[in-house]
Amino acid sequence: MSQRIPILLEKAVSLSPPPIIAEKYKYILRKRIAAVEERDTGQADAAADKIREKIEQWCKWLDHHLSPLLVDAGAPERDVLSVIQSLSDKPQSMEMVEFFDNWVHDSMAGLHQDGADEFLLNGIGLAKFRRVYFGNSADAMIRQVAASENESKLSFEKERRRRHKQDMLEAAEFARTRS
Structure with a gap:
């Protein structure tokens, strides 16, 4: 998959949007590609580790202001x-797991076998x-x-x-x- 990433980047940039937009999206794509290829030094994981506390601080700041x-x-x-x-690390009930396994369709799941990377497509992944x-x-x-x-x-x-x-x-x- 990582061999296809530079080709995807070049295709995305070659669609000839205005230069300022092309540079913005080229930067975003490079960050996403670095994360996918695990060139990230771990800074993102370290920052994400305390994200709930940061959001709580942010909400208090907003309320105070x-x-x-x-x-x-x-x-x-x-x-x-x-x-x-909304994220939780608590295990879901077996009924919930079975419901998702048997009844929920993920439109991106079929593209996964073709090498599509949802994170590269939408910046948020799953x-x-x-x-x-x-x-x-x-x-x-x-x-x-x-x-x-x-x-x-x-x-x-x-x-x-x-x-x-x-x-x-x-x-x-x-x-x-x-x-």
């Missing part, structure tokens, strides 16, 4: 933080939400729900900021009148 945690409404099934937060495929209209519905939830979170935080600002003004006025 009256900011919502939004999802990627354009591709909610690949929202990296949502995927990471780490994405698997769901029932109902066609493009369902994809649009999921994106719409994610966008709606983002908007609700934004509205909630805007109101919190407004109340916080009002509280600060009232506290300052109270302190001014007491001195």
Whole structure:
């Protein structure tokens, strides 16, 4: 497979997108290829080891700064933080394993025997939400729900900021009148 990677890189770059985009994607592909070929020095694994703690710190920071945690409404099934937060190293029940083994179809699985590397194709590999495929209209519905939830979170935080600002003004006025 690694012999095919340079050919894939050259094909991807030779499609003649604008130069700035070509450079951006060439950089992304090189990083993905390095990870696939295990030229990574282990830094990515070391950073990933503490990812849940970092996300928890990030969420606390957002909350402290009256900011919502939004999802990627354009591709909610690949929202990296949502995927990471949902991961568990606990074994699944036998019923769940049998369900996935016998009833769930992975459209990428058939391409694996042809040497396709899902990580190179989508940058996230298998780490994405698997769901029932109902066609493009369902994809649009999921994106719409994610966008709606983002908007609700934004509205909630805007109101919190407004109340916080009002509280600060009232506290300052109270302190001014007491001195």
